[in-house]
Amino acid sequence: MRGSVNQDWQSASIRITLGGLSLLPDLERYYESSIPDAIAVAIWFTGTTKKSHAYITVIAGFIILDHDNGFESMIAKPPFLDLDSHRKGIALSQRHYALQLLEDSGYSACKPTVVPMDPKISLTATEGELLPDITHYRWLVGKLLYLTLSCLDITFAVHKLTQFLAQPRLPHLKAVHHLLHYLKNSPGQGLLFSSNSSLQLKAFSDADWGSCPDSRRSVTGFCIFIRDFLVSWKAKKQTTISRSSVEAEYRALSSTASELIWLQQLLQDFQVTADSPTLLYCDNQAAIHIASNPTFYECAKHIEIDCYFVHERVASGVLKLLPIRSQYQLADLFSKPLPSTQFFSLLSKMVTSHLEGEY
Template structure:
């Protein structure tokens, strides 16, 4: 989904057209009107008269729904058709295909049988639709407006993406559509563990809610940390965890239409905010990495993730977060290169821990850092190569703080407002 948001942001900034296609892939290598889909394999002879119920073995001529290999066969069929049409497959994201240059450029993004095509030349996009229609049964859905639960709206200011209907359906199914809104997704004073509260009699309800909330985090950075924290108790949820989920649902009630605004006047420069807490998890004492990545003013990627090992200091935890952020930026730079967008300036990473910044900028081996895994020093190579630049920032301006801890309503609203998060459905 990061590639989707990046493509939408670039399409908005560069004024590209975006169209949507839906392909019918029920039967991958044949006509839907055929009556026979199976035959006996070569070398197998069975006499129907010799047995009343013979153990017949059949061979499929084509992959159909329900088979384990169907998805792979469909992807191979579609990708072969695109490659034969002159498209190049991205090595950073295999669902992205590109073709041409400048005004003849076309970007194609595939999600199973749903396709987005974008480019500056609308005539070429329609020609691509016709060429795909000659091989597949497809439905041209016109300008991109609704895709995989995301609602896309365009205006002179740019493009707005949200999951408003998905959120409303979630609140309606759980009975919280008429509840009193909460000011924060999680109480900052709440400390969850696996001891307090009673075990739930039916954990499936909790797991189902967390699964739906995880998909909602794709357009709601404000609930990412809360959902990440609650998802750690899916194996054995308790009543305290379910109460925290209900509090989160009340927060969603206050702004179901909140989403991301991709400004048409934004730049194409990558910048990121990286942060980490230190040993805040009461169960494992591991730290949590949080970062958010912008292209210009457009938020395209964010993450909350518990670190795999225990950090001995806050500087080490921040240093590991910097390495994770650098990895995300490197991947995004590969995607931008596939979209023919090259920047002469390095990507910026804002960090509020000076010790971590000094460790990353100083290639000299230190006694205090010899226990850190070699892959964490990946950021040093990127800084030396000039593709990434570290910039100190005050803690009060660290936007990634929202992805490492539960904030008060004042702090959360202050950070979220700087991430181009808006609610166009709320009266101003």
């Protein structure tokens, strides 16, 4: 990779803090060092509160990646992150945080499970006995939210469980306990950041049509890679009901395209040029045809704005849509619960790490 961080960063009115500690002195010391070609990657966690719909962002730190000099370091790290530097890059996980959660919840000696959520169980908002005390459920889900910072494999399960915070029921609590059993199996699961590959931006987009039994809304799932490491992923219920699987897939494409455009602009701010065009993989041929051919818009007027938004990026060469077989669709991890065979098949195709240790 050839690129440098924008040297005009000091002129911007930006103050980034972590637990009251300003990160700017650390960045300033970095810029004063003689490292000419590098990229600073900010890691953050964003969540929402259901009542106020307020966005909460926690800056987790900065990883400095230098392809030419092999320099990799973390200049700011909160206590709930674990780092392991080796020849392949930096392994980022929350192993100690996960182990502490298991101990605090009384599941440190539980029997491990192989998947974070049982695909045979469908959770609804009305079935099951209401919990007499919802505090414990909310406490567990709140703790699990922080684990999604590095544990991409539990993202969908946590997304599903957060939908029942208002009135959790016994099946929901059992699903949380099942997830804790999964954490016992792989507390050190995390991400691997490597600087030994080309700077290619690529994404996988998917939707699970009408999968919510309470509202029949679809679930959008996507994951985005820079180089070979994962930098952005999401599991989110769509805001409207889709009348066809094509419509659900196209809404997911639009959300993924928006995230890609934002990441492209972020790289430009760092004066880093990514390989063009950005690759966007989708396993729905009809959605790809609509994005590539304006003549299909007549049968998709109900999603016309999304159609034009994606088509404009495809026509300009910013995005390139490519088909992919469903068994290779990595975004399936973020849109639905999967059986163990498919779950581990997709997880193994992502550049992930596992910090070992006694537990």
